[in-house]
Amino acid sequence: xxxxxxxxxxxxxxxxxxxxxxxxxxxxxxxxxxxxxxxxxxxxxxxxxxxxxxxxxxxxxxxxxxxxxxxxxxxxxxxxxxx
Numbered sequence: 001x002x003x004x005x006x007x008x009x010x011x012x013x014x015x016x017x018x019x020x021x022x023x024x025x026x027x028x029x030x031x032x033x034x035x036x037x038x039x040x041x042x043x044x045x046x047x048x049x050x051x052x053x054x055x056x057x058x059x060x061x062x063x064x065x066x067x068x069x070x071x072x073x074x075x076x077x078x079x080x081x082x083x
Contacts, residue, residue: 003047004031009038016044023066025050 003012003024009031012022016039024047026032032047039045048065050058 002026002028002031003045004028004033004035009035012045013039016041020044022046023048023062023069025052025062027051 002008003022004026005028008024008026012024012035016022021044024032024035024045026047027049029047029049032049036042036045036047046065046069048061050061052058
């Protein structure tokens with residue numbers, strides 16, 4: 001169940017509408033892009049293509065992506081504050 005279709009998409013879209021920032025994960029890049037296009041706030045959705053069948057590889061990829069997202073978000077907040 002990824003964010004690119006069915007139940008995953010049905011969970012992601014209402015969360016984004018409520019103001020949540022979402023990291024969508026799926027094997028289907030086309031489906032993830034469709035989810036983003038269906039959202040009224042596409043800027044609130046980040047995504048990555050991950051196969052969770054390889055736990056070590058997917059864990060590292062998610063950790064790196066989340067770290068980058070946190071740093072960029074923090075930097076963006078400071079830019080807004082100082083501009």
